[in-house]
Amino acid sequence: MHGKKEQEDYIRKGPWKAEEDEVLLNHVKKYGPRDWSSIRSKGLLHRTGKSCRLRWVNKLRPNLKNGCKFSLEEEKVVIELQAQFGNRWAKIASYLSGRTDNDVKNFWSSRQKRLARILHTSATTPKSKKNKTKVPTFLDVPTLEAPKLSSSSEGEPSSKPQSYPLEYIENSEVIKMVSLPDLMKSQIELPTSYTSHVEQELTPFESYKSTEQCQQISFPQIPELPNHLAFPMESQDLLPRIDEPCFIEDFCPLDASEFEIGSQHPIGFPFFESPASYRIGTGDAIGNTKSCDSFFDDFPVDMFDHMDPPASPSNH
DNA sequence: AAGCGCATCAACCGCGGTATA
DNA sequence: CTATACCGCGGTTGATGCGCT
Numbered sequence: 123m124h125g126k127k128e129q130e131d132y133i134r135k136g137p138w139k140a141e142e143d144e145v146l147l148n149h150v151k152k153y154g155p156r157d158w159s160s161i162r163s164k165g166l167l168h169r170t171g172k173s174c175r176l177r178w179v180n181k182l183r184p185n186l187k188n189g190c191k192f193s194l195e196e197e198k199v200v201i202e203l204q205a206q207f208g209n210r211w212a213k214i215a216s217y218l219s220g221r222t223d224n225d226v227k228n229f230w231s232s233r234q235k236r237l238a239r240i241l242h243t244s245a246t247t248p249k250s251k252k253n254k255t256k257v258p259t260f261l262d263v264p265t266l267e268a269p270k271l272s273s274s275s276e277g278e279p280s281s282k283p284q285s286y287p288l289e290y291i292e293n294s295e296v297i298k299m300v301s302l303p304d305l306m307k308s309q310i311e312l313p314t315s316y317t318s319h320v321e322q323e324l325t326p327f328e329s330y331k332s333t334e335q336c337q338q339i340s341f342p343q344i345p346e347l348p349n350h351l352a353f354p355m356e357s358q359d360l361l362p363r364i365d366e367p368c369f370i371e372d373f374c375p376l377d378a379s380e381f382e383i384g385s386q387h388p389i390g391f392p393f394f395e396s397p398a399s400y401r402i403g404t405g406d407a408i409g410n411t412k413s414c415d416s417f418f419d420d421f422p423v424d425m426f427d428h429m430d431p432p433a434s435p436s437n438h
Numbered sequence: 439a440a441g442c443g444c445a446t447c448a449a450c451c452g453c454g455g456t457a458t459a
Numbered sequence: 460c461t462a463t464a465c466c467g468c469g470g471t472t473g474a475t476g477c478g479c480t
Binding site for chain 3: 136137156158159171172175176179209210211212213223227231
């Protein structure tokens with residue numbers, strides 16, 4: 123009796139097993155992604171409702187780009203939206219197909235750490251002989267401390283605005299940094315879907331592109347933000363001349379070989395990653411390279427029954 | 439080969455908002 | 460109206476993998 127009660131009260135934590143995933147998937151299949159706490163009360167799993175929901179949202183939900191690195195486009199979107207919304211990761215994630223708030227949060231956190239480390243390195247070791255990645259020495263950066271991860275309310279960027287141009291020295295040469303909006307206007311041709319419509323309100327990304335999902339990422343219409351809003355210090359820090367090789371090495375988590383100067387995009391960035399570069403990693407499958415198409419094949423067809431039909435801009 | 443540091447990811451915790459009894 | 464349960468979000472942490480020395 124007592125033992126049974128204890129067993130019922132037992133709450134499992136830590137990594138999820140495949141069997142648990144299966145139970146959770148069955149629940150969602152039957153009842154939809156809700157009633158999380160009933161999973162435990164029914165004795166299906168010794169997990170809290172919270173834990174179940176998190177597992178579903180972050181790993182089991184269909185259309186997730188698990189294991190896919192953030193593309194440069196996605197990175198750009200995150201930077202812009204973070205500047206606008208602050209650390210409202212769920213909101214930011216809603217603008218990115220297949221990304222969860224956790225993904226965005228982790229991505230941003232890594233980015234901030236990387237930045238902090240670079241800034242710290244540049245502050246403490248002015249001239250490193252054996253630097254694999256060239257680190258710019260900032261002259262005009264007001265603060266070298268790591269940007270803080272702070273919450274901020276809507277419309278309030280988490281850091282103060284920074285005036286441009288910034289300057290730093292590289293190879294005894296003073297290099298000016300311009301704001302990304304200016305840079306984008308002057309140098310980068312964005313995909314049509316990114317720039318063709320400007321709306322007052324941002325609309326969350328809701329277009330599930332099924333088979334094309336991992337090959338082509340469509341972006342919400344992002345209005346041009348005023349300079350003082352668009353790129354606060356923590357974002358602006360990441361904006362040295364993006365056509366510099368060191369920028370690519372330092373800030374772009376992409377294989378440098380993918381950059382082909384002179385391709386359809388003036389700066390040569392790969393706006394769309396090749397499908398082969400997507401690594402789907404869930405549980406035992408971590409490390410396997412699969413196309414996203416085959417990823418969807420793993421889901422039972424009726425799994426999508428409980429989901430709202432996607433709003434596709436192409437289907438009117 | 440071992441040790442170390444760093445990056446990434448998955449999951450937990452705490453808090454606040456909302457729904458319901 | 461209030462108490463409680465549930466849900467969702469953001470912050471944090473621990474595990475793991477990888478590259479470098």
